[in-house]
Amino acid sequence: xxxxxxxxxxxxxxxRLARQDTAVHRVDPRAKVITTLVFIVCVVSFDRxxxxxLLPFVLFPVVLASEGGVPFGFIGRILLVVSPFAxxxxxxxxxxxxxxxxxxxxxxxxxxxxxYASILLRFLLTTAAAxxxxxxxxxNGVCLALQKLRVPDVFVTQLLLLYRYIFxxxxxxxxxxxxxxxxSFGRRGMGLRVYTQMLGQLLLRTVARAQRxxxxxxxxxxDGRVRMAKRLHFGAADLAFTLGWSAAFVLxxxxxxxxxxxxxxxxxxx
Amino acid sequence: MSHHTISVxxxxxxxxxxxxxxxxxxxxxxxxxxxxxxxxxxxxxxxxLLHLNGLLSPSEGSIDIGGTPVTKGTLPEIRRAVGxxxxxxxxxxxxxxxxxxxxxxxxxxxxxxxxxxxxVTEALAxxxxxxxxxxxxxxxxxxxKRAVAIATVLAMQPNILVMDEPSSGLDPKxxxxxxxxxxxxxxxxxxxxHDLDLAAELCERTIVMxxxxxxxxGPTAEIFADDELLAAxxxxxxxxxxxxxxxxxx
Numbered sequence: 001x002x003x004x005x006x007x008x009x010x011x012x013x014x015x016r017l018a019r020q021d022t023a024v025h026r027v028d029p030r031a032k033v034i035t036t037l038v039f040i041v042c043v044v045s046f047d048r049x050x051x052x053x054l055l056p057f058v059l060f061p062v063v064l065a066s067e068g069g070v071p072f073g074f075i076g077r078i079l080l081v082v083s084p085f086a087x088x089x090x091x092x093x094x095x096x097x098x099x100x101x102x103x104x105x106x107x108x109x110x111x112x113x114x115x116y117a118s119i120l121l122r123f124l125l126t127t128a129a130a131x132x133x134x135x136x137x138x139x140n141g142v143c144l145a146l147q148k149l150r151v152p153d154v155f156v157t158q159l160l161l162l163y164r165y166i167f168x169x170x171x172x173x174x175x176x177x178x179x180x181x182x183x184s185f186g187r188r189g190m191g192l193r194v195y196t197q198m199l200g201q202l203l204l205r206t207v208a209r210a211q212r213x214x215x216x217x218x219x220x221x222x223d224g225r226v227r228m229a230k231r232l233h234f235g236a237a238d239l240a241f242t243l244g245w246s247a248a249f250v251l252x253x254x255x256x257x258x259x260x261x262x263x264x265x266x267x268x269x270x
Numbered sequence: 271m272s273h274h275t276i277s278v279x280x281x282x283x284x285x286x287x288x289x290x291x292x293x294x295x296x297x298x299x300x301x302x303x304x305x306x307x308x309x310x311x312x313x314x315x316x317x318x319l320l321h322l323n324g325l326l327s328p329s330e331g332s333i334d335i336g337g338t339p340v341t342k343g344t345l346p347e348i349r350r351a352v353g354x355x356x357x358x359x360x361x362x363x364x365x366x367x368x369x370x371x372x373x374x375x376x377x378x379x380x381x382x383x384x385x386x387x388x389x390v391t392e393a394l395a396x397x398x399x400x401x402x403x404x405x406x407x408x409x410x411x412x413x414x415k416r417a418v419a420i421a422t423v424l425a426m427q428p429n430i431l432v433m434d435e436p437s438s439g440l441d442p443k444x445x446x447x448x449x450x451x452x453x454x455x456x457x458x459x460x461x462x463x464h465d466l467d468l469a470a471e472l473c474e475r476t477i478v479m480x481x482x483x484x485x486x487x488g489p490t491a492e493i494f495a496d497d498e499l500l501a502a503x504x505x506x507x508x509x510x511x512x513x514x515x516x517x518x519x520x
C-alpha cells in the first residue's frame with residue numbers, strides 16, 4: 001500500500017515542478033498541448049518495424065525537460081514504474097514474428113524483436129512527452145487548454161475532478177489498508193476475500209462522496225460547465241513554439257534523419 | 271425583496287428506500303436570527319438542512335425563503351439567497367486553487383471577471399485567508415479548509431447561511447476562530463451541530479430534532495437547562511453549563 005503513498009507524492013512533485021517559472025512554463029498551455037499531440041501522432045504513425053527513425057524525436061522531451069527544469073531522473077523513475085505495461089504489451093511479438101528482417105553484427109534479428117523495440121521506444125517517447133507536458137504546464141493547465149480548445153466540458157470536468165480527488169481517494173484507501181493491517185497481526189488478514197470487500201467499501205464511499213460533491217456544486221450554481229477564471233494569451237512566441245516543433249516532427253516523420261546523417265557522413269554514395 | 275427569513279410548514283420527507291427522515295416539521299426564522307439545530311445522529315438534521323436550498327424536495331409540506339416558495343422554478347434564486355457550508359470541506363473545495371474555488375459560485379452567476387475577482391478577494395479577506403489564494407485546497411490544514419469553504423459561500427453574498435457541523439474536526443484554536451467568525455456575521459444563520467457549547471455561544475434560539483420530528487423549539491438557555499428534554503433527544507447539557515467535575519471534587 002505504500003505504493004499508493006509513493007504515487008501520491010509523485011503527483012505532488014509533478015505539481016510542484018509545474019509551479020516553476022521558466023521559458024517553457026511561460027509558453028501558452030494550448031501551444032504545448034497541441035505540440036505534444038502532433039508529437040504523439042507523428043511517433044505512433046511510424047511503420048511497426050521502425051526503430052532508428054524514431055530516435056530524433058527524443059529531442060523534444062529532452063529539450064523541454066532541461067529548459068523547463070524537470071530532472072531527468074524524476075521522469076526516468078516514473079517511466080520505469082509504468083514500463084511493465086509496455087513490456088507486457090509487446091512481449092509475445094518475438095514468438096509470433098520470427099522472420100529475419102535485419103542483420104546486426106552478423107546476427108539475424110527477427111521482425112518480432114524489432115517491433116518489440118519499436119513499441120518500447122514509442123512508449124518511452126510518448127509517455128515522457130506527456131510527463132514533461134504535465135510537469136511544465138500543470139495538470140490543471142492542461143485541462144484549461146483543453147477547455148479553451150473546445151474539448152467537450154464533460155471530459156474536462158472529469159479530468160479536473162479526477163485530479164482533485166485522487167488525493168482524497170488515495171488517502172482513504174491508505175486509511176482502509178491501515179485499519180486492515182492493524183488487526184491482521186502480520187498475517188494476510190483473511191486474504192483475497194477481504195480485499196474484494198475493501199474495494200466494494202471504497203466504491204461505496206466514493207459514490208457517496210461524489211453525491212456530496214455534486215450537491216455542493218449545485219449549491220453554487222453548477223450547470224455542467226466548470227468555468228476557469230484564468231485568461232490565456234496566445235502570442236507570437238507561442239505560435240513559433242507550436243509551428244517550429246510541429247515542423248520538426250513532420251520532418252522527422254517524412255525523412256529518416258539517422259539514415260540521412262549516415263549517408264552524409266559516409267559520403268553521398270552510401 | 272428580502273430573502274432573510276425562512277418559513278417551514280409541515281415538512282415531511284421520505285427517502286426513496288422508504289425511510290422516513292422528517293415528519294411534520296414546522297418553524298419560522300426571522301431576519302438575522304441565529305438558530306442551532308441539535309439532535310442525536312440520524313435525528314434528521316442534515317436532511318432538514320438539505321431542504322433549505324432545494325437540494326431535496328419535500329415529500330409533504332412546504333418551505334418559503336423570504337416569501338418565495340422553494341420550487342424547481344425558483345431554485346436559482348433560492349440558492350443565491352441560501353449559502354450552504356457542508357460538513358466535510360473536501361466535498362466543497364474541488365477547484366485547483368483556493369481562489370478559483372471561491373470564484374466558482376460568482377463565475378456561475380455570470381458576473382464579469384473583475385467583479386468575480388473583487389468578490390474572491392473580499393471573501394478571502396473576510397475569513398482571514400487571503401494568503402492562501404493560490405494554494406491547492408488539498409494542502410490546507412483542517413482549519414484553513416473550513417475557512418476557505420466558508421469563503422466560497424460568502425462570495426455568493428447570500429442572505430442566509432446554513433452550516434452543517436461548522437466545528438467538527440477542528441482543533442480548539444481553529445474552532446475558536448470559526449466561532450468568532452460566525453459571531454461576526456449579520457446573516458440569518460442556521461447551524462446544525464453536536465457542539466452544544468458552540469450552539470450556546472452563537473445561537474439565541476435552538477431547535478431540537480428527534481426521530482425526524484421537532485422535539486422542541488425555544489430559547490437556547492431554556493432548552494439546554496431542560497435535562498429531561500435533552501436526554502430524550504440523545505443529548506446532554508453543554509460542558510459550559512455543567513458543574514465542573516474537577517471543581518466539584520475540591
